[in-house]
Amino acid sequence: MTSNYGLHLPHQFTLVMIDLKYGLEGDNVDISVEFCGMRFRSPVFSASGPPGWNGKSLRKAAESGAGAVITKTMLLEEFRIPHCGRVWEYEPVEGIKLPLHGLEGYSELSVEQWLDKELEEAAGGGAPVIASVRGYYPELDKTARIVKMLSESPYVSMIELNVSCPIEIEEGEVLANIEQDPSALEKVTRVAKEASSVPVMVKLGLECNRAMAAKAIERGGGDAISLINNPWSILPPDVETGEMQCPSPGGLCGPALRNLALAAMVEVVRSTHLPVVGIGGVLNWQHAMQFILLGASAVQSCTGVILRGYRFFEETNRGIQDYLKRKGYENINSLRGKTLRERIISFNQQAARPRCVARIRGDNCSGCGACLDTCFYGAIDLKDGVASVNEDLCSGCRVCVITCPMSAISFEQV
Template identity: 35%
Template sequence: MADLKVNFAGLELKNPLMLASATPGWDGKRLKDAGQAGFGTVISKTISPRDAWNTHPRNGRMVLYRVGNKPVGMINMELFTTQPREQWLEKELLIAREGGAEVCASILAMPDPEVTAELVEELQDTGLVDFFEMNASCPMPSKDVGMHIGKNAQSLYEQIKAVKSVAKLPVMVKFTPGVSDIVEVARAAVEGGVDAIAISNTVRSFAGVDIETGKPLLRGFGGYSGPAIRPITMALLAEVARSVDVPLSAVGGVSKWQDVVEYIMLGATTVQMVTSVMWKGSGIVQEILDGLAAFMDKKGYKSIEDFRGIALSSITTVEELCQEPPLKALIEQDLCTNCGTCHRVCFYEGIRWDENHTWVDQEKCDGCGLCVQWCPKKAIALK
């Protein structure tokens, strides 16, 4: 029977799933509900001492990004908690604990690291928090917080040093994907003494333009989340996992148990999610946990550690790929319906097609594999 428990930066978690910091964690009641729905850990909406941004109600901050009619992502300019800090300290965290999950306080890295450290002390004194996630990663309109701290290795290092000098609880830092070299930032965080890294926050983005009025859909830059960002997050996670040795939490686009497995195979110990919870409700959590456990049983994995990071050693370099023997498309004629799709997507004239059949020109095939990806009948393989 699969054991979903994980040890994450010294914390014993009942499962690797975490509710990521966002709207479904805007107060204690919502965090409690998420805990009861099955999350091993719930992370609060980012608590920020900058009250001027914590306005309520807000004025239109989220736009779905669709391909055809299907939402594949979401752009938000939500900013931080709408709850006053005292409210978190006196009430919301207490309620959050009733859900039975570990409670993580997301705190905003402030321009002065000492102010960030004060916030940590204040929250840890309540005794209601199990660990911290320092948000140095939101794609902010302001130039002095969020990703503007996290994209600079030196300022991130100073933040972590300050926070770690007062923290008695583990501190995780949440990275922005908006960096040119994530490994440099990860090394700075580890040097600063961080206990874990969350990879990563939303991707800085623009929601689009209403072409009838010529006006932007959101009047500023926002954060892109949801299924569309997962390939970006996987690349960042894999790079960091191969470079530093601290526990990692993957965040970005999880909507099904297979996504969780992939992140674990790329080195994550825990996996966070939130946009899918906003779109489908908390019921999705138990579905994912059940799917994960069934997969582990089928594969004979007793614990998450049995398959954590197993994909990393197969990631290679372009130089090595170029040394390997070429492959060519091979069509299984029994499965082929002669639909012409592979012919249409081949720009090398490697796939030939007439009214009666489809075949490969071995001389011209580039071995790129696009026809394999598009074939609706799975009739093509690279051999």
């Protein structure tokens, strides 16, 4: 089978097309997306990480509706991962513990194991398999070797070049994080592209100048960009005992990343014509749509699957489908980047917008005085036990709206 990209497509791709016909398009709403000459039945992919540690797990993700499944990052050398905890949580929110800190590094399965059995098993799930590989070796022929080995597998539809893994295996020693260096990025992308017979997507993190990195990947011939990888983080110590819940620094993941990931993605979308896949804190269909409205061609999730299991894909697909139906869209294409094009403005444009002031809804005010303490412009007084704003002093900062426990303050254009 040949795609309009001029590539051989592995046999599982035929299954994807069949699914489209009888599955997600059934209600006249098509949530498939196309880029790099390929069609994916859903814009929600399974990100590299624990949910894709071997072939069977990737197969489950695919069977649950993932648009594509991405392997754990492979490397040529043996890699030992901790077996004393690799995912740690933050304080519970509404009773749910949120994973926040991951330290897993690379795949503990060798490239040979993936090629022998795991990739075939993964492809059996019916979604394109994206092989994530360590993108950088000081000897670039090693990058070429690992990319060539995997792209020649009939079960691999795309390579994800991981050039942003933050894991320090010893203090100050990272294996393959070169995203800060545009010329290295360009070189490594070119080497991978020359070695690969399938499209190459390059995965960035937060540590680079995104516009320069995107241009470098474009010059190197990359086909797509995914971001963000985990930023390097540390779980804070318990102040009473000095103990660390997880004593090793690792990667921040989950909801804490979402706004950072959206901003990073917007920079890349604006700097390149390449398709961009958004990653970071996608926990439900609303989050997936937020990335798409800001320009993502697709999204990946790791924490969403860690929190909800593989049903995450089915639920997220269904949510997107219902949303499109409710809004009267037949497919996702016209929504991609819509908010970015129509709504995002610059700092200067924001500064030029009409002035707003705080106004008190007297009936709601309990007279607690909290807003008096946090109005740094001295614009609020209590009169007869009710807050009152002096509009001449109000600077339009909006802090009091956040501070008020009674939602008694509105913010209105003058």
